[in-house]
Amino acid sequence: GAGVSQSPRYKVAKRxxxxxxxxxxxxxxxxxxxxxxxxxxxxxxxxxxxxEAQLDKSGLPSDRFFAxxxxxxxxxxxxxxxQQEDSAVYLCASSFLAGGGRIEQFFGPGTxxxxx
Amino acid sequence: TQLLEQSPQFxxxxxxxxxxxxxxxxxxxxxxxxxxxxPGEGPVLLVTVVTGGEVKKxxxxxxxxxxxxxxxxxHITAAQPGDTGLYLCAGARxxxxxxxxxxxxxxxxxxx
Numbered sequence: 001g002a003g004v005s006q007s008p009r010y011k012v013a014k015r016x017x018x019x020x021x022x023x024x025x026x027x028x029x030x031x032x033x034x035x036x037x038x039x040x041x042x043x044x045x046x047x048x049x050x051x052e053a054q055l056d057k058s059g060l061p062s063d064r065f066f067a068x069x070x071x072x073x074x075x076x077x078x079x080x081x082x083q084q085e086d087s088a089v090y091l092c093a094s095s096f097l098a099g100g101g102r103i104e105q106f107f108g109p110g111t112x113x114x115x116x
Numbered sequence: 117t118q119l120l121e122q123s124p125q126f127x128x129x130x131x132x133x134x135x136x137x138x139x140x141x142x143x144x145x146x147x148x149x150x151x152x153x154x155p156g157e158g159p160v161l162l163v164t165v166v167t168g169g170e171v172k173k174x175x176x177x178x179x180x181x182x183x184x185x186x187x188x189x190x191h192i193t194a195a196q197p198g199d200t201g202l203y204l205c206a207g208a209r210x211x212x213x214x215x216x217x218x219x220x221x222x223x224x225x226x227x228x
Binding site: 035045110 | 218221
C-alpha cells in the first residue's frame, strides 16, 4: 500500500491477556517508530528501529512490552499480561532515512487497544 | 512526561476568525514539527521548522520557530470548518535517532 498500515485497528483484551500489534511501514523506509497515545494526550515515544536493529527502547513502559522487526520491514509490538493502564492508541511511524528529527515521519492510523 | 506545553488545550471558534496556538518548552530542540490529527487517524505532518526565528507559511497557516528554538506558534487566518482537528507540536532533540517529543495537542473546532 501507499501508506503505513496497522492491524488490527481495534483490539479488546481481557486483563492478563497477551496482544500483538502489527505495523507495515512504507516499503523501503529505514526507520520505524512506535508511539503510545493515551486519551487526550499527545503520542509518547516507545521504541525505534533502524532496519532490523532496535536502537532505542527507552520509552517502553515495562518489561511486558516487547517489539521486534526481524527482517527490517514489518514490526510487531507485543504486550504481555495486559493491564488496564495499557489502554491507548498505539501508533506506528516510518521514515525513509535514518535518524534526525528533520526527517518526515509517516504515521499509520493506529491500533486502539482497550483492556477490560 | 510532556516537555512541550501547548496552549490552549481546546479552542472553539466561528468560521472566518483568526487563531494562534502556542507550543512552549524549557528545552532547546534541533527542529520542531507541527502535525494535524483527525479522529481515528495518525498525525499528518504540516511543517518542519529548523532555524531559530524561522517563519513558514502554508496557505492560511503561518508557523514560527522561536529565536532560542524552545518555542513555536501556529497562526491560522480565516479559519474554516476543514481546519477542525487536533494540532500537535513535536520536537526533535537532535542526535541520530529522530524520535519525537510531542505536546498534548490543541483541539480546534471551527463552526460554520
